[in-house]
Amino acid sequence: MTENSVIAPVAARAVGLDLALPAAPVREILERAFAEDAPAGDITSQLLIPADARATAVLNARVPGVFSGATVFRDAMQLVDPGTTVELLLADGERFDAGTHLARVTGRARSVLLAERVALNLVQRMSAIATRTAEFVQLAEGTRARITDTRKTTPGLRILERFAVRCGGGANHRYSLSDAVLAKDNHLAVMTGGDPARLTELLLAAKAQLGHTTHFEVEVDRMDQIEPVLAAGVDTIMLDNFTPEELRQGVALVAGRARVEASGNVNLSTVAGIAATGVDVISVGALTHTVAALDLGLDVELTAG
Known part of the structure; x- marks a missing residue:
């Protein structure tokens, strides 16, 4: 997203999506992050900052975007020091402009400085994902296509990144390999042993x-695979790397017998054309695997205690 991008208001709350994160896995992520970032405390702040100094810090947006990670930011600050006060000025899923104050933090200066990087890293990445998702959702507006994520997430952060997709107005695909059957090209190659006549x-x-x-989905990469897969009564058929014209033909061939998902070569330049073909779902790995952190900053003012 460029600094001048225009993002329509996100409709996540309007459609009643649950924008809440379970506390236990978030705490586990934060504990691991702080164990990595400050295994024996913050020696810089301990050396330079008086123990009784207090700080007020503002989470400031330097570019426009969609907020995600509000409660994660708060929990990071308060995990370091329960005495830190965090005022959330925007909610998850809300759009903001450059210069918007997103949250205000007050507490012991050492605590705020120790928590700063972990809290910023997470909220910057989550807000970047929400912002990118909102751009895709806006481009598919007016079609039946639902924008979803994939399993191309950062290991250990999937629950946060999937939440960020919902904040941006998108939807989640299967959470893990344990949740649904999705037979892809390599599965089919091993299954059939090179004999496509046995596919059905x-x-x-x-x-x-x-x-x-249990939901059953099968990926195909050729038009002649569609009928054999449909004959097996699958729930969803994924048309992988089909051109828009091929997608239209595929949707017509499926004719409502299964949900149709489009995947592959989906970006901000192609998604509108893909959505216009009549597919039900567009899965987009780029929502999570190629985003750059959104430019948010924590601006701190110190006052001696």
Whole structure:
């Protein structure tokens, strides 16, 4: 996103999405982060800052965007020092302009400085993901397509990054390999042993072993795979790296017999054309795997205690 990007207001709250994070995994992430960043405390602040000095700090937006990680920022500050006061001035999922104050922190200066980098790292990344997601969602507006993330997340941070996608108005794909069946090209290659004529038979046999609540999705990369996959009664068919014209043909061929997902070559230049083909879902790895941290800063004023 450039500094002059215009982002429409995010509709996440309007459609009733649950913008809440479970406390336990967030605390675990923060504890690991602080163990990495300050395993024996902050020796710089201990050397330079009086123990009784207090600080007021403002989380300031230097570019426009969509906020995500408000409570993570607060929890990071208060995990270091429960006595730190954090006033959240915007909620998760809200749009902001450059110069907006997002939160205000007051507490012991040493505590604020120790927590600063971990808190900023997380809220900058989460807000970048929310902002990027909002751009994709805006470009798909007026179509039936839902923008979703993928499993291309930072190891250990998936719960935060998936939350940020929701803050940007997007939706989440399966959370992990344990949640749903998604047979991709390598699965099909091993399954069929190079004999595509057996595809329907093998998928039917696999589906018969599933519980009725488990979602079954299959990826295809050629038009001639669509009918054999549909014949197995899958829930979703993923059309991978299809051109927009091929996607239109694929949607017509599926004709409502399964949900249609588009994947591959999805970026801000292509997503509107993909959405216009009539697909139900567009999965976008770029929501999480290539974002750059949003430029947010913590501006601190110190006052001797």
